[in-house]
Amino acid sequence: MKRHGTRIQTVMAEIQARIASRTYTPGIRVPSVRAMAQAMQVSVSTVLEAYERLMAEGVLSARRGSGFYVAGPVAPLALTELGPRLDRDVDPLWISRQALETSSDALKPGCGWLPASWMFEAGMRKALRNVARSDTLQLAEYASPLGHPPLRQFLSRRLAGIGLQAPLEQIMLTESGTHAIDLICRFLLQPGDTVLVDDPCYFNFHALLKAHRVNIVGVRYTATGPDIDAFAAALLAHTPRLYITNSGIHNPTGASLSAVTAHRLLKLADSSSLVIVEDDIFGDFEHTPAPRLAAFDGLARVIQIGSFSKTVSASIRCGYIAARSEWIESLVDLKIATTFGGGRLAANIIHQAITDGGYRKHMESVRQRLAEAMDSTVARLQAIGIKPWRVPQAGMYTWCQLPEGKDAAALARACLSEGVVLAPGNAFSQSMTAGDFLRFNVAQSGDARIYEVLKRALGA
Incomplete structure (x- = not known):
């Protein structure tokens, strides 16, 4: 009897896990008793008892002659599920x-x-003192939708230094690098789309993409960038919408993209509908800049993002997106919808710190x-x-x-x-x-x- 009870609980746990992961949503018909019994290699009576208990708990409902259905509201999103x-x-x-x-x-x-x-403490303290003497508008008002113009101007000049021409209207500030990727995912992805990532890659890419309910496919990363043959195969097999990578210093391997791999990668992307997100958060650590996909591509199908949390301060959150003009327009709308005006104070502090000679x-x-x-x-x-x-x-x-x-x-x-x-x-x-x-x-x-x-x- 104990074993039978354990099997019933196993079936119940499986159904509840699928509901928690939103594989099964309200109104969806769950597998028939016989199909579930076959899939889980248990008896029909075990599944029937599990379904009856889930009905008693209000998890499932039955429709005569039709089967069992998920009841209740959509489960709260649990990323671990x-x-x-x-x-x-x-x-x-x-x-x-x-x-x-x-x-x-x-x-x-x-x-x-x-x-x-190791962080830029002296520069931050000086920037904080300077900003504290700013007028009331700087200290208390919302930022403009694109973000602090002087910081965007600085970013435009810095991007030009790596061969990327991005005027002010193609640069938007965000609350962080993670916020930048989140906005891009909201803009370009639908649940069920496929996204390519490096294997290995920064582990929070996995977590963030799970929140967007997409399929994640890893492409083996080599000492010079993604394995091009594996990348081509993934494009053919999965028709991905996005590819997210680091081009400067790769996380976690420390490798750098080569010019040859970059050109071959962009040639593959040209024959597809793929959009590339290039995370350049480690650019200031380089002794000699590695090739940038965004520079080779001219922001046609590559979006570059970055932030200042690794070099200036992780306490002051500020990032950016550089993309084609028409995409920035839509991203601005999403930014307003999700964060409204953005952090004027944070951007001002970051600008003061990084433009200081120190x-x-x-x-x-x-x-x-x-x-x-x-x-x-x-x-x-x-x-x-x-x-x-x-x-x-x-x-x-x-x-x-x-x-x-x-x-x-x-x-x-x-x-x-x-x-x-x-x-x-x-x-x-x-x-x-x-x-x-x-x-x-x-x-x-x-x-x-x-x-x-x-x-x-x-x-x-």
Whole structure:
């Protein structure tokens, strides 16, 4: 009887999970008793009892001669219920929470940002003082829909420096880089569309795209960009609407797009309806700028986004979108609908900070510190058997492979119990093929205790 009861609960849990993920919405007919019994390899009586209990709970309703239907309102959106259930150690949302919520004394080699002491604190304090002396309009009024004109002018000049001509009317400020992608997804996607991402890629791309109810397809990432043959096959098989990538310094691998790969990628995109979103958040970390898809394309089918949270301050949220003029018009409408006027104060502060002469010197110092930290971190990891996939030329990330037979999720679990937050590879991999990889942030990996904990967890 206990086994029968467990099977009934399993059927009930399956139906409830499909409702929570919005696979089954109100009014949708659920599989017939016989079809469900066959699919779950249980008896018809087991499924019938499960459906009867779900009816008693108000989850299902029955229609004579027709079958069983989902009752009630649409379930609240639960991102963790969309797609296959992930172990929490590789769940992007859970990993983000661990990095954001753990105490300040925790060690975070798996987090995605610079230590607070590496940020542009002096410039921020000076900018805050200057903005505090601004007139009432600057301190209290909504921003214009496109955003702070001086900051957009600065961005236009900076984009010109990498070969991208984007006048002010083609640049719109957003509340963050994530907000920029969210607006683009609202603009271009419908539930059920397909989006290509790099495999591996920044794990919050996965979480954000799940919220938009789209199909996510990963394309293997190489040392020079996406695997072009795999990309062509994905275009043919899935007819994707979007491709989201980093072109400067790739997250999590630290690789950079080559000019040859960029041209081949754009040639493939020209033969499709694909739109490319290029996240350029790490541009200021480069010693020599890598090719940019947006520059080669001239913003015809490529949209570039970015923000300042990695170099200036994560507390002051401000990002941007650079796109063709007619798309910016529609994106402005979406921005008004979702955030109204935008953050005038944040944009003003960011503009004051990055146009101060100290920002250039600050970034020179950060790039030098990162280069030294990269050398040190790679050497210390190699000493305990953790090898870099490649040694990046710039940036804060190194993508590393564990010794044979070691599992990154299990290692992350063991290290978390000792106060070390890691970023296991399958959190970044749509295909879940990076189970023996970890992403390390070299700026957060200077403490010797990290390597002691890793060594114990590895059994080295």
